Amino acid sequence: MSLVILRTFCRLKACKQTSVTCYTRRFASRKNDSTALDERRTSSPSDVAQQPPYQFMTEFYNNPEKFSYEKTFPDPQADSWKFEKPICLTCITVLFVYFGFIREENNLDKILKRPLYDTFPYLEQQNLEDIISTLQGEGKDTTEYEEELLKVQKKAAAMKK
Structure with missing residues (x-):
């Protein structure tokens, strides 16, 4: 919370204006977004269909390989170690063999077997x-x-x- 207040104070101090004026000036300076939106309102539907929806989407349309599915969501199997499955299966098998066949009966087993x-x-x-x-x-x-x-x-x- 204090970090947000500090950032706001620094912006106001750098701008030397009230917050409403400062933010209004900042948003008005972004002429690409506002003009793109105005152009879309006045153009025909066929022109709108051929244009990218907003200014920030042009990079997506120009470089589709940069935003491909493979790069954004890696395969979980690719991160796994290639010996992970055999080692896990071996450990589980050894555990079952030890507790099922090798381990001898002790006092605790006798207590647990009582009714x-x-x-x-x-x-x-x-x-x-x-x-x-x-x-x-x-x-x-x-x-x-x-x-x-x-x-x-x-x-x-x-x-x-």
Whole structure:
């Protein structure tokens, strides 16, 4: 914000006029744009079709190869390294071979293989209570789940002692 104010102040100081007068003079000095626009208004439609639309477009019409698609938007594949794909595939293959076949089982693997209800004993009880309340709301039979809940509660009571 301060940079914009500083630029405006420098322009006003160099121009030594108010901002409206300064900008009016600057835009009026661009006679190419204003005369080109006036000429387009007074000429016939066939003449307008043969002329470039505005003064700044003449370079585009005169040098089409300068503004070609290939130069403005490079191909992303051209920037890639030629060994990038084989190296990535090799790294992924080595990773799968190591974790799938070579790596030995350790303590963390044994912990992760245990059933979830052995790790968190109250989780099974809470899960069964939720299932029973849902089935009772639907009016279905819950005797199997209630028997399982009693077993889990006995198991939890035995673990507390």
